[in-house]
Structures are given as C-alpha cells and as structure tokens.
Amino acid sequence: MPRVAVVGGGIAGLSAADAIARARPDVEVVLLEGAGRVGGKLRRVQVAGAWVDVGAEAMLARRPEGVAAATEAGLEVIAPLTTSALLHSRGTNHALPARTVVGVPSDLAAVRASGVLSAAALARIEAEPAGGPYPPVTEDVSVGELVGRRFGEEVVDRLVDPLLGGVYAGRARELSLQAAVPALAARLATDGGSLLRAAAAVAGTPAPGPVFASVPGGLARLAEQLAGSGRFEVRTGTPVRELRRTPTGFELAVGSVPDGRQLSADAVVVAVPAGKAAVLLRELAPVAAAELGSIETASMAIVTLAFAGLPPDALPAGSGILVPAVEGLAVKGITFSSQKWPGVGAEGGVTLLRASLGRAGEADVLQREDAELVAVVRKELAGIAGLTAEPVDSHVQRWGGGLPQYAVGHRQRVARILADVQRVPGLAVCGASYSGVGIPACIASAHTATDRVLAALPPSGQ
Ligand SMILES: Cc1cc2nc3c(=O)[nH]c(=O)nc-3n(C[C@H](O)[C@H](O)[C@H](O)COP(=O)(O)OP(=O)(O)OC[C@H]3O[C@@H](n4cnc5c(N)ncnc54)[C@H](O)[C@@H]3O)c2cc1C
Incomplete structure (x- = not known):
C-alpha cells in the first residue's frame, strides 16, 4: 500500500x-503532528465553562x-450576529468605514462619515485622482509606502495599519502590496491610475451574504472534525x-x-510554519529552505475574559474594536465574542470577549x-470600551511566531520556493507561509499540494 x-x-x-485520503482510499495517509493536539492556530478552550476560540475565530x-x-465535515456554518465594527482613534470609537480594501479608502463619503480622519487627510484623498499621472505599479512595494505617497501618512496610521494588523499582525509599511492586497496590486499593475479609483473598482458592489463564517462551538471544531474522520491516521x-530522499521515496526521522523512529513514505506534504519547513527541507530543497528561513513572523497573545451578569449595553454595539498602533496601547483589537457569534458564552451564562x-x-x-497581560487588557478595556467590571474567568493564549509576515517581494520568494520544491518528485508544501494566511487560503494551498502528491503516486490498483 503506498504511504x-x-x-x-x-x-x-x-x-x-x-483530500488525499478521500481521493485515494487505497493509500495509507499518516499525519504527523509535533504537538499534543491537532489544529495548530485553530484552538478552542473553555473559559468559565463556555467554549471559545483562542486562535482563528472567523x-x-x-x-x-x-x-x-x-460543510463537507458535517458542521453547521454560522454567520456573525453583527457586521458592524469600531475603530478606536484619538481616544474615541468610530464606525469602521465601509468599503475599504483592507483599510485603503475606496469611498470618500464613507470614510468622511466614520469621522476617523482629519479634514486635511480627507482633502488629500479627494485630490488624489486628479493628482496624476500615475503610471502602473509593476514593482512590489509596501502597502504603507504606496498609500502614504498617495493619501498621506495619517491614512496609513489610522486606517490601513490597524486593518492589515488585524489580519497579519503586521505593519503596513512592511507588508507587501502584491502579497497582502493582491487584487489591488493586480489592478494597479495593469491599469495604473488613481489609488482611490482602483480601490473602488476592487471593492466593487459588495456580494450578498455575510463576509465571515464560523461553526457553533468554535472554528477549531473544523480541525477536530477533520482529525476525527478516521479517513487517515x-x-x-x-x-x-x-x-x-531514498531511492524509492522518502524517509522521515x-x-x-x-525514542526516535524512522518512517518511510512514497510522498510527503510539509505543512509546518516557514521556520520549521526550512529545517526539514535543508537537504532536499536547499534553495527553498534558505528562502523559508528568511520569512519573518509576528508573535501575539490572545487574552480571553469572561464576565457574568453584564447588562446588555455594557459593551459598545458591534463585533469589536480595532486599535491603531499610533494610539500607543498594547491592545490592538478586541472581539466581543458573545456579541459577534450566536451562542458564545451561553453554556456558562457569561459574556466573553477576547483582546x-x-x-x-x-x-x-x-x-x-x-496575570500581567490580563491586568493590561483590563486597564485598556476601560479606556477603549468603558468596561470596568471584574471578569469571572480568563485565559491567556500565546502564539509565538503566530503569523508569517509577507514582506515586499514575498510572491517572488514563494515562486522560488515552489520551483525548488517541485524539483523533488512526490514532495509538496502548503500552509500559511505561502499564498495567504487565512483559513480558506491555507485550505486552497493544501489542495494544490494534494494535486501534486496525487500526480506523483502510482495509479490505484498497481
Ligand atoms: C491569533 C491568531 C488569530 C487568527 N485569526 C484568524 C481568523 O480569524 N481567520 C483566519 O482565517 N485566519 C486567522 N489566523 C490565521 C490562521 O489561523 C493561520 O494562518 C492558519 O491556521 C495556519 O494554518 P497552517 O496549517 O498553515 O499552520 P499551523 O496552524 O501553524 O499548523 C502547523 C502545525 O505543524 C506542527 N508542527 C510544526 N513543526 C512540526 C514538526 N517538525 N513535525 C510535526 N509537526 C510540526 C505545529 O505544531 C502545528 O500544529 C489567525 C492566526 C493567529 C495566530
């Protein structure tokens, strides 16, 4: 039986x-996980008796x-209860402006209505379309550099940085336009022209239906369900x-x-973070290993607090608050988990939020x-959301190297990595370090890796 x-x-x-096990039931698929649990950045815990995600949550x-x-894993998919969110700027909460492209304004009226930007910043955005000519942006550039040049630094600090920070935990002035905002980069590379107009074209007409989804009991259940399917070991x-590499396939230590052992396999998928992949690929794909080793990461902590007996208006309405770095606070975002998702906190009769x-x-x-992290969050929560109540329970989750940083040139780096990996028949890589950190992008990269592995296996029945 191939393995x-x-x-x-x-x-x-x-x-x-x-995906490999579904496509080839005649193949033995073995998943090797270093930690004591599966899921990686998908993890849920009980806080005050209620299940809540402490990694990815949407x-x-x-x-x-x-x-x-x-859906394929047999889970119900749920939509958020609210789509509105806030931005904490200059000590005040504002509605997050509608129709931005990861913070890049596309609709001046919406940005003006939110009250986040000064009159001078708004005037600069308004003047941008007539300020050209703007040649096509063909070289990669940081999102912050481009937006700063066209709209000014205030837009970078107060809009783009907090929104990009919410996804990558990164800094707008370091993250790649091509890798972090690919649709906008593609538009500017072909058409050039005004950033405001390019963002408007990318934002387009919002598709119907919710932007985000989760599953009851926590998104981490998706990982638990896949691991428990019985289709693979x-x-x-x-x-x-x-x-x-061996003459017939691979050997893994x-x-x-x-008490180390050896395992032989006909094909291997490396689905670990960049730094770990760099170590594993050192001999097999040295160019890929060197490139993977130079991908930086951001570390973060998620502090979850549970409150009992909060009045319904104890927190501002909406799913949460983003906090720009220029506010000088430690907290960069708060998710009002019980306001955002149906059922969160219900088992414990508590209100849950995570910073x-x-x-x-x-x-x-x-x-x-x-205890220090909880204290910092409680102090800042009072200023950001006006909540001073004493939590009944808390949980701190640290994510060392939690998110890869897509630096300028990341797409070209990934192309070099994949070219080197593809020289080795039966070897594939996937995960957050390549073409998107979000859950759907990680799944898509897994499907591409699956196609590669399936193509390398001997046909069934041989
Ligand atoms: C705090 C946080 C919040 C996030 N929120 C969201 C969100 O709301 N929505 C969203 O779409 N995305 C979110 N993300 C991003 C997303 O969760 C991750 O990018 C994604 O889950 C990464 O999946 P992965 O399989 O590539 O890697 P990981 O989840 O890192 O899994 C890699 C696994 O490999 C294991 N491993 C490492 N080395 C070895 C080895 N040598 N041998 C065997 N096993 C090894 C690790 O233990 C780990 O389990 C968030 C990320 C973080 C950190």
Missing part, C-alpha cells in the same frame, strides 16, 4: 491529509474553501526531525530524540506573566 506522510496538523496539513465566507470544508506528539496583543516586532508581549 503519504503529512507533516503538521494545522488546517493545511489536515486538509491535505483529508473564516472568510466570500471564498469557498473554508465554508465548503466545514493521526499521530500527535510526533515531531518530524528530518526528511531524507520522527519522534523525540531518545489581541502583539504586532510584528513586539515579541516581548509573550514574555509577560498571564
């Missing part, structure tokens, strides 16, 4: 293992892969230390050093004690 080894049990590895519903995976607590701390370059956040 495929999938290294890493995050959403990418689980999706690849599941998947984009405007791309098909996440919702399709949940899951070995947790089994780190892969080395990957070697698995398990920790004292996110840590942007690229702020790894020191992870060194603080849990």
